[in-house]
Amino acid sequence: NAGVTQTPKFQVLKTGQSMTLQCAQDMNHEYMSWYRQDPGMGLRLIHYSVGAGITDQGEVPNGYNVSRSTTEDFPLRLLSAAPSQTSVYFCASRPPRTSGRGETQYFGPGTRLLVL
Amino acid sequence: KNEVEQSPQNLTAQEGEFITINCSYSVGISALHWLQQHPGGGIVSLFMLSSGKKKHGRLIATINIQEKHSSLHITASHPRDSAVYICAVRNSGYALNFGKGTSLLVTP
Numbered sequence: 001n002a003g004v005t006q007t008p009k010f011q012v013l014k015t016g017q018s019m020t021l022q023c024a025q026d027m028n029h030e031y032m033s034w035y036r037q038d039p040g041m042g043l044r045l046i047h048y049s050v051g052a053g054i055t056d057q058g059e060v061p062n063g064y065n066v067s068r069s070t071t072e073d074f075p076l077r078l079l080s081a082a083p084s085q086t087s088v089y090f091c092a093s094r095p096p097r098t099s100g101r102g103e104t105q106y107f108g109p110g111t112r113l114l115v116l
Numbered sequence: 117k118n119e120v121e122q123s124p125q126n127l128t129a130q131e132g133e134f135i136t137i138n139c140s141y142s143v144g145i146s147a148l149h150w151l152q153q154h155p156g157g158g159i160v161s162l163f164m165l166s167s168g169k170k171k172h173g174r175l176i177a178t179i180n181i182q183e184k185h186s187s188l189h190i191t192a193s194h195p196r197d198s199a200v201y202i203c204a205v206r207n208s209g210y211a212l213n214f215g216k217g218t219s220l221l222v223t224p
Binding site for chain 2: 031040041042043044045048050056058059088090092102103104105106107109110
């Protein structure tokens, strides 16, 4: 299994540009999440999904969109990048609590985004 | 929101020392996670606890539900244990609330 993969690893954007951060997992996990990690702060939840076709907002959703058309993929879209979105972005997945497969979170390697 | 506090913020230890990292939270939880973030940035899950104690190799995690406190212990520490250790809690829903992490450096 490849686990959770993210692309790109690093991206530089200009203010106002849009882009999509890709996330995919091959573990058949229903739950997927996007987090951002900023210096001096804990990981913060941006959006999450509990299954294909179902998404919901986390703690810091403004400026980001998500969709979940398949179990495997959960892309994060920046609509109009701002310097405040400079961060490291992590995608994570896990099975549902009721699946009996535990609730261990599996993280992707992260995407470093710099918005100028 | 469940406030998660970790202590210490930074920790330096000599190889072989016994290490303890603490995590306190403000509201009752359904589960607590300990994660490790490597110097290269990758994050791996170490433990998920809802009660009691778990052990994996040289790592031991404990939780006291009444006191809203968890500890992560590392026995016989080694330089390869150098990393950031993150505590996260889940209330009744889906979302995790994360602490800011404890940066551990183990010197030879």
